[in-house]
Amino acid sequence: MPKKTHGARRRARAPRRSWTVPTVVVGCLVLAGATTAAYATAWGPFANLRPAEAVDPQAVDEARAFLADWAGGTFEQAAGRTDDPDTARRTLSSFVSGLDIGKSELTAGKATQDRDGTVTVAFTAGLTVTDLGRWEYASAIPLKRDAAGAWKVNWRLPLVHPHLSSTHKFRLDRKEGTAPPVLDRAGTRLSGATYPLLAPALADLAGSRGKDTGAIHLVNRDSGEIKGTETTFGAPAQGDPGQPVRTTIDSAWQAAAEQAMAKNLDGKNGALVALRIDNGQVLAVANAPGDGFNRAFSGTYAPASTWKIVTSAALMLNGAVGSPDTVVDCPASFTAGKKFTNVADAEHRGATFLKDFAVSCNTAFVSLTGKLGNDELGKVAGSYFGIGQKWSTGIPSYDGSVPAPAGASDKAAAMIGQGKVLANPLLMASVTATAVSGTFQQPVITQDAKATATAGKLPESVVTALRRMMRATVTEGTGTVLAGLPGEVGAKTGTAEVGGDSANNGWLVAHRGNVAIACVVEEGKTGGGSAGPVIKEILTAVPSDPS
Structure with missing residues (x-):
């Protein structure tokens, strides 16, 4: 397994945006030729499509290539596959940037051919709106032959989304969550300044209660008046948004864990959890480095x-x-x-x-x-x-x-x-x-x-x-x-091979009274030699069980 993993950082966000600013976003394309997209052909600009016995595969290939370019953020290339490149490039770029779309999954579906020779390829879109969630819908791509006989995407706004038109566009309205205070088991506020190795867990604790909410609205292009809501993200916070998060963290155990890891890790990465045996309540969480992700809860070792x-x-x-x-x-x-x-x-x-x-x-x-x-x-x-x-x-x-x-x-x-x-x-x-x-x-x-x-x-x-x-x-x-600690302490060590030229990870788990502890030190070589001193110092610093 890899020696280390890295958590994703949340990016800064603007409170409200409409799709006007171009950008390039890398996404991924999922093509499923045998999948029938759930595109309703009984309305909109593609209402009169009729299946044909055979559809030119070159037209379908061109539609797939267009979707791949769109999903990959290469809007210039995608636009070049249309009969109106300038408009297509501007629209795709502003659609993705203005709605803060971080990833696009575009899945090709069923192809049909009209009596006039127009080929239409249905597709489904799964778009990830940054820090909010996934937006799914269905649309279709019309293709026609140009003067030279080559297939081109017949550019029109509804192919991006069926509700787009010359009079209506989408707007993303976002409301940032308010991170509440996080308290220990005694009601004292916890902070990364006091407990720097708890900071990754504090971010998870505050983030779980202070999540963003938002919606994509269909609005009038001129007045900005909302005409409909395409999708919503998150549930509005219930009650006081500043309601504190009450944790099971015990300040004595957390302080001991912080001190023990800072003293004994020698700059190495590591993680530790101490919890009560009788009810599973976590007493301490420590992650090194403190500005990394929550290895103690989300690491894979x-x-x-x-x-x-x-x-x-x-x-x-x-x-x-x-x-x-x-x-x-x-x-x-x-x-x-x-x-x-x-x-x-x-x-x-x-x-x-x-x-x-x-x-x-x-x-x-x-x-x-x-x-x-x-x-x-x-x-x-x-x-x-x-x-x-x-x-x-x-x-x-x-x-x-x-x-x-x-x-x-x-x-x-x-x-x-x-x-x-x-x-x-x-x-x-x-x-x-x-x-x-x-x-x-x-x-x-x-x-x-x-x-x-x-x-x-x-x-x-x-x-x-x-x-x-x-x-x-x-x-x-x-x-x-x-061995020198009072009480009937039990333990098990571990030395984990990680491959390559990296040193082994060192593990030690232990129990005493009503507390169980586990510690891993990346590149610690042996469990007894690296994680052992950490746990020994914690058990020495807190000689009694939590009440």
Whole structure:
């Protein structure tokens, strides 16, 4: 998977525009020749079209080329395919710029031919109005032969949209949303100045309540009088637009997370989520850099060996591993489609499953690949951990992916959190909470969020085993960075390969009392060495559970 992803920035917007200013916007064209467009031919300038047994394919090709040029923003080229190039170029350019269209999907449909030889190609338009939404409609392109016998688009305003005419045009009216204040669980206002690593999440929190609304109106060209509304975007804000967003963030945990990441990341990118185990409420979210996107909620990372929590649950649920004391040999290498190895080619002959988990033995887990069905790991992830369902956290989130394996090596890689398995700190903090409590509580970050994802309860025997193995990871395994902390802290480390020349991503998930935490450090090399000090400092700074 790619090492980093980048979030899109919102562009500055004018409050009201009409389509008069030329610009070039890159879009995409979808051509579906077999699709019949929903164009009503019983009205408008193309009302008398009659299907013919055969339509000249060159005419259809010219219509498709015109749509491709229009969608791609090459209006000069599109206009050159018409019988009125100057008017066509000006109209297309001002239509796209004035309505703030950022992407155009134009799909060719059914072609018909009239008795006078005019060919008409129906099409559907799906236009994305920047920061508002999608506008869909149907129209059609008439084509006639010119004096030289070449097909040309017979230019007329209604081909752009059937309601355009010499007396009526479109106008985009936009109303910008008012970003409300965002409060922590105690009612204190949160800001990026106080918590810079919370800023990406704050942008999502404020943006979710302060969205723009708008409409495309049909207006009289001379008077500007509104004659109709083509489409609307967004719902008007209900009540006071300044109504605060009340979050579940705990200022003590957030401050500790900010300080720990600023001190220990050494300029690397990373993300962290801490949440309550009993109800899934998010206590802290930290993203580095603070001016990036919300990696903690929307990042897509290979979870590496932290995923062995889910794999272990699946193996115990189906009886492939009886208990943590079951012997599962840990060889230096194991081949399952391809050769898998351990860090430094380590091996632990005659190891128990608990030992395999604690020292993060890849080969032991890979050797059990055949014990699970192709889709069993994904089913356990969804049925018990809520992964792959749609989570309603209060802001956008990526809720994990465990696709069915394509082959033996793909399946083996999934066992150790590599291959196509994708997660983020939000998801892995939730996995940790579910593992040690047995009950999936879908995470939420706003107090009014209504959880939509559900899952079954893990058997008590599986929960007891997972807690024991995570504790052993701290006392005698790869998570000893947390060994000196008071309380029965449990953890799991992960070292995720990202490919190319980039260093591995480092992961660590941990639990103590009623709190679960997950941290990833990009190019952190190892989980214990990079994410470990971050979580250790947080648990040291906040020694007690939230009330």
